[in-house]
Amino acid sequence: MSLLLAVDVGNTNVVLGIYDLSKGPDSPLVCSWRLATSRERTADEYGVSALALMRHQGIEAGQIKHVAISCVVPPLHPILMSLAKNYFGVDAFYIEPGVKTGVKVLIDNPAELGADRLVNAVAGIEKYGAPLIVVDFGTATTFDVINAKKEYLGGLICPGLKISADALFQRASRLPRVEIAEPERLVGRNTVQAMQSGIFYGYVGMVDGILDRLLDECPEAKIAATGGLGHVIAPHTKHIRQIAPDLTLDGLRILWFRNQGSGRK
Incomplete structure (x- = not known):
């Protein structure tokens, strides 16, 4: 095998x-x-x-x-x-500059683009087509935009959900560290519930707000989510219907096959 x-x-x-x-x-x-x-x-x-x-x-x-x-x-x-x-x-x-991807990168300095974001774009195009917006819920939450010509236009980078929650815990001395999960109710009846609801629905609102603006510019785009917390946040958003937790791994498989015979190591 x-x-x-x-x-x-x-x-x-x-x-x-x-x-x-x-x-x-x-x-x-x-x-x-x-x-x-x-x-x-x-x-x-x-x-x-x-x-x-x-x-x-x-x-x-x-x-x-x-x-x-x-x-x-x-x-x-x-x-x-x-x-x-x-x-x-x-x-x-x-995955580094020079790898054959099939995606034209149009940002100011293509070498700055994180390997994971490029790999996600490749896999997202293969799986869902273009135009496309990929939302990756990782340490940072990234939004990557690909146009109908399969060109990578750029995106947005936001603090990840865990970073946001940790910042609240670290900067507010009387607030405890809480689990990141869907709250039982919108209006919390104690401090922990209020924090969970604020963190969770505040983040959902941020994601929806950004996607609203992106879809104004690219109304035909499909939207796909990936990353460790994608399955937690994406189902509660207005726009995300596709969740692909293995998108980055699939992109590595696609790029490996795409570069065979190119002499790259």
Whole structure:
């Protein structure tokens, strides 16, 4: 069995996904795992964790023939490259400027675009078509806009839901840290309920407000959500109907196939 290990490195989580390459470019995700991102972890620590998770699913290191990586944490770049080489014996395919994507990036400095946002755009176009708005609920919440010509126009970056909640806890001495979840009622009857309702519906309102404005400029756009908190917020918004939690991993699989034969490592 020839497998692709897709690695999405974010500021909060490292997400690992396995694809069976024998099933072709549209191969579904076999399984995935989520680890906490730590800049202090070594390649060996990440490697041992990855091997343990794979063995739990009956997957051996020798079955991994290729590794594709998207990383927005620069210090982890060499660590993940070492992981691919030392534990799977391959040179990783790394998402960086020069990779063939099929998407024209129209922002002022394309090199500034986060790898995850580019990968999401590629996967979103493949899955939903264009024009498209991708909302990624991660450490930051990002809105990425692709026009009908499949050109990446740019987007918005907002503080993520957890960052917003943590800021409230840290800056208000009498307010406790609360769980991020859909509240039982809109009007809270105690401090915790009031905070949960304010954080949750305040964030839903922000997302809806931004999407209202984006749809004024691009009314035909489809909207898709991804990211760790996408399933929490998206169902309560006015506009988001598509939720794709594995969009970034799927984008890595698409780009790996798209770049085969190009001589890139």
